[in-house]
Structure formats: C-alpha cells, structure tokens
Amino acid sequence: MRARLAIKQCDITVELREITLRNKPQEMLALSPKGTVPVLQLPDSTVIEESWDIIQWASKLNDPLNLRGNDQQIDDTNELIHRNDNEFKTHLDHYKYADRFPENPAGHYRTEAGIFLQTLEELLSKNTYLLRGTPSLADIGIFPFVRQFAHVDIQWFRQAPYPHLIQWMDGFLNSTVFNSIMNKYTPWSPQDDAIFL
Ligand SMILES: N[C@@H](CCC(=O)N[C@@H](CS)C(=O)NCC(=O)O)C(=O)O
Structure with a gap:
C-alpha cells in the first residue's frame, strides 16, 4: 500500500501485476524468492523487494510534491x-x-x-x-x-x-x-x- 501511494504521488507509471499471496506466480518467485510483496523490477532488471526501498527509488526519480523534504x-x-x-x-x-x-x-x-x-x-x-x-x-x-x-x-x-x-x-x-x-x-x-x- 505504501509503495503504491509513493509511486502515485511521485507521478511514476509502473506496470501492475496483482497477486494472491496464497498462490504466488512462479514469475514473481523467480525475481524475488523471499516471496513478499511488493516487488518492483526496473527496466535494467534490478529487483527492489522492500517497500521502503521502492519508496526511496520513486522519490529520488521524481518528487513533484517534495515528499522527501530537506x-x-x-x-x-x-x-x-x-x-x-x-x-x-x-x-x-x-x-x-x-x-x-x-x-x-x-x-x-x-x-x-x-x-x-x-x-x-x-x-x-x-x-x-x-x-x-x-x-x-x-x-x-x-x-x-x-x-x-x-x-x-x-x-x-x-x-x-x-x-x-x-x-x-x-x-x-x-x-x-x-x-x-x-x-x-x-x-x-x-x-x-x-x-x-
Ligand atoms: N518489509 C517488507 C514486508 C513485506 C511483507 O511482509 N508483505 C506481506 C504482505 S503485506 C507479504 O508479502 N507476506 C508474504 C505472505 O504472506 O506470504 C516490505 O515492507 O516490503
């Protein structure tokens, strides 16, 4: 939820793949074997698998609302x-x-x-x-x-x-x-x- 909020507020477009925790797709586990959400894959294939790290990535890329602050x-x-x-x-x-x-x-x-x-x-x-x-x-x-x-x-x-x-x-x-x-x-x-x- 917090990763989605940050991505939206930073005005970044990502492809969204909803999953069910009881039935995790192999494609997700191949990227991130620890099996928690969220998982974000970047165009260069880097995988970010902690929500706070995704928030950092998003706000460093684009921060129109100055969410990061001083x-x-x-x-x-x-x-x-x-x-x-x-x-x-x-x-x-x-x-x-x-x-x-x-x-x-x-x-x-x-x-x-x-x-x-x-x-x-x-x-x-x-x-x-x-x-x-x-x-x-x-x-x-x-x-x-x-x-x-x-x-x-x-x-x-x-x-x-x-x-x-x-x-x-x-x-x-x-x-x-x-x-x-x-x-x-x-x-x-x-x-x-x-x-x-
Ligand atoms: N520290 C992680 C925690 C992620 C986490 O535990 N997510 C839960 C859902 S909110 C999960 O994926 N659990 C795995 C499961 O229930 O199989 C983060 O913030 O990204």
Whole structure:
C-alpha cells in the first residue's frame, strides 16, 4: 500500500501485476524468492523487494510534491520509519494476531503499540502532517500501519486519546490518491494485457 501511494504521488507509471499471496506466480518467485510483496523490477532488471526501498527509488526519480523534504526532514523520516517498521510493526502484529501470542491479552500489545502512536499524536498536534504542514514520505510510510492498527478494533480506536491521529488517518482514507490505489485488481496471469498503476 505504501509503495503504491509513493509511486502515485511521485507521478511514476509502473506496470501492475496483482497477486494472491496464497498462490504466488512462479514469475514473481523467480525475481524475488523471499516471496513478499511488493516487488518492483526496473527496466535494467534490478529487483527492489522492500517497500521502503521502492519508496526511496520513486522519490529520488521524481518528487513533484517534495515528499522527501530537506536534510533534517529526511533524517526525521528515517528515524520515524525505523521505529515504525521495527518497534511499532512488532506490537501491531502481536495485537492483530493476539490469539497466537497468548502469553498476554490483546490489550497489552495495544498499549505497547500506543507508545509509538503517542509520538505520532504529539507530532500531529503541532503540524497537520507528521513533519510539516504538507505530507512527506513519513506520512506515506506510516499511514498504512496506523490504518491496520485502527481496524483491529475500530470502535476502540475511534474513542482512543488520539484525536489528531484519527483526523490524520481519516484525511488519508478520504483522499483521492488512497482511493485510487485501493482499486480491486484481478490477479495477474501471463496472457493478460499489461495494466498500469
Ligand atoms: N518489509 C517488507 C514486508 C513485506 C511483507 O511482509 N508483505 C506481506 C504482505 S503485506 C507479504 O508479502 N507476506 C508474504 C505472505 O504472506 O506470504 C516490505 O515492507 O516490503
């Protein structure tokens, strides 16, 4: 989701091949044996197989909205994304799949995830977006994970003490760019005509 958002916001055209995780095409596994999405193949055959690396590639190629920002914002983004992809993602997965981690109740994992959410809430109480008044790569890179967190128990989330975070998430959910990447695509098969994101 975040790779698609960045590619769209950077106004780059890529061919899109939707896949089903339960039935990964051999063509995908040949490019990227680790079998996770997203995977991007460049015209020179380089393969990028981490969403954050795809975002870096896209924003370095074309950045009409200045999503990368200045050097300080790039550093702040990297720090937030590091916390998101490690600390927050771990607590989020425990919260989402709490039945697989029965040593603690779901509420425990939710509280742990809340430490990072509190950081986001504080940033968003100062600016409309995480680093400034307009979106940056930090927002694009983190929003899909906050959305996942929210939807584990949306009723709880909507009454949680994160008013700015809720408003920020709703802004993305209602945005044209988010709704355009949420199109439902039929899984790719080799005889299909190319479709583009
Ligand atoms: N760090 C990777 C994580 C990618 C990832 O785990 N993607 C999930 C789907 S959101 C996946 O492909 N899982 C493989 C599977 O379920 O078989 C990235 O951000 O690109």
